[in-house]
Amino acid sequence: MAEEAASAPAADAGTEAPPPGKMTMVAGVDDSDHSFYALQWALQHFFPPAPQPQQYRLVVVTAKPSAASAVGLAGPGAADVLPYVEADLKKTALRVIDKAKALCAQVSDAVFEAVEGDARNVLCEAVERHHAEMLVVGSHGYGAIKRAVLGSVSDYCAHHAHCTVMIVKKPKQHKH
Amino acid sequence: MAEEAASAPPPGKMTMVAGVDDSDHSFYALQWALQHFFPPGQPQQYRLVVVTAKPSAASAIGLAGPGAADVLPYVEADLKKTALRVIDKAKGLCAQVSDAVFEAVEGDARDVLCEAVERHHAEMLVVGSHGYGAIKRAVLGSVSDYCAHHAHCTVMIVKKPKQHKH
Numbered sequence: 001m002a003e004e005a006a007s008a009p010a011a012d013a014g015t016e017a018p019p020p021g022k023m024t025m026v027a028g029v030d031d032s033d034h035s036f037y038a039l040q041w042a043l044q045h046f047f048p049p050a051p052q053p054q055q056y057r058l059v060v061v062t063a064k065p066s067a068a069s070a071v072g073l074a075g076p077g078a079a080d081v082l083p084y085v086e087a088d089l090k091k092t093a094l095r096v097i098d099k100a101k102a103l104c105a106q107v108s109d110a111v112f113e114a115v116e117g118d119a120r121n122v123l124c125e126a127v128e129r130h131h132a133e134m135l136v137v138g139s140h141g142y143g144a145i146k147r148a149v150l151g152s153v154s155d156y157c158a159h160h161a162h163c164t165v166m167i168v169k170k171p172k173q174h175k176h
Numbered sequence: 177m178a179e180e181a182a183s184a185p186p187p188g189k190m191t192m193v194a195g196v197d198d199s200d201h202s203f204y205a206l207q208w209a210l211q212h213f214f215p216p217g218q219p220q221q222y223r224l225v226v227v228t229a230k231p232s233a234a235s236a237i238g239l240a241g242p243g244a245a246d247v248l249p250y251v252e253a254d255l256k257k258t259a260l261r262v263i264d265k266a267k268g269l270c271a272q273v274s275d276a277v278f279e280a281v282e283g284d285a286r287d288v289l290c291e292a293v294e295r296h297h298a299e300m301l302v303v304g305s306h307g308y309g310a311i312k313r314a315v316l317g318s319v320s321d322y323c324a325h326h327a328h329c330t331v332m333i334v335k336k337p338k339q340h341k342h
Contacts, residue, residue, distance in 0.1 A: 023212075041330065045190075139324075158305075158324055158333050164208065168330045 022109065024057045024132040028123045028153070029100055031092055038138035038168035039103060049106045056134075058110040060100045061126045063119035064093040120156040127161050136166045189275065191223045191298040195289045195319070196266055198258055205304035205334035206269055216272045222300075224276040226266045227292045229285035230259040286322040293327050302332045 027042055029035040039060070046056050067086035093114040104110045111130075115122045127135050137154045158165045194209055196202040206226070213222050233252040259280040270276045277296075281288045293301050303320045324331045 154324070155321075158320070162335070162337065164332060164334045166330060166332045167324050169328070171328065 025134040026132040034138035063122035192300040193298040201304035204336040229288035
């Protein structure tokens with residue numbers, strides 16, 4: 001059921017109402033180890049392999065930035081580069097989805113989406129769309145300065161998502 | 177078995193620290209965690225550690241002025257009473273949890289929670305969120321923000337839904 005955007009596989013169009021009794025969990029993934037660690041952590045803790053019953057419906061979302069935003073300020077020759085950047089971004093997003101699908105093989109109720117836009121908005125909007133109870137994201141573990149400069153998707157989601165946000169950290173074994 | 181120092185969790189069980197204070201938001205977060213992770217009747221996979229921070233009287237009053245020394249004992253007694261009330265309320269909520277520990281620790285909430293995570297080797301920290309806007313957050317600080325950045329485990333920020341706003 002790997003359909004793009006919000007195409008409803010079930011009978012009802014528009015809002016996707018989760019089956020009664022099951023809670024929806026959105027997991028945000030990108031091309032980083034941290035986010036796949038977060039996805040694996042969530043699978044370990046919330047989606048135990050059969051025969052235990054799975055109480056959650058998993059929605060794995062990856063954000064595909066638009067080529068224009070990735071390239072930045074346009075300069076001469078930027079227009080030529082755009083198609084290549086676009087193709088590469090699309091390839092990355094599909095690779096992320098495939099990797100996520102492989103990880104989530106034991107999940108009975110899983111949906112995978114690659115949505116175009118900025119990761120912050122994509123994740124919060126996916127939470128709204130799927131009426132999710134939980135959002136799971138990884139954390140790059142940036143220090144305060146990097147975080148201020150680069151921004152932080154997990155921070156934004158922690159403040160703006162309308163549900164519980166779970167920030168999973170990859171333990172830094174090698175540091176003190 | 178509320179032993180001090182390094183409390184090693186029994187094998188197979190993960191430890192979850194829940195931070196509570198005297199606010200509705202934090203009790204909503206505790207209830208949410210109980211609902212989702214400590215289902216009644218089913219075997220419980222987690223060990224729950226409920227932690228509340230009791231600020232020191234001196235930090236609560238702020239800059240000392242004339243007469244502050246006289247006020248301190250009353251403030252101290254009141255803070256202690258608040259912390260105990262929070263713990264009692266939490267105990268009442270957590271009646272169905274088979275493996276639960278309750279602690280009131282003196283200090284700033286941010287440090288108390290992160291330190292409790294270390295001490296109990298917790299896998300998860302659950303906190304509520306006041307839902308402050310950016311300005312309030314910058315001025316007052318945010319325990320959930322601090323913990324999200326500094327705790328060495330997964331941090332779960334539970335939000336109380338604002339039903340009455342748009």
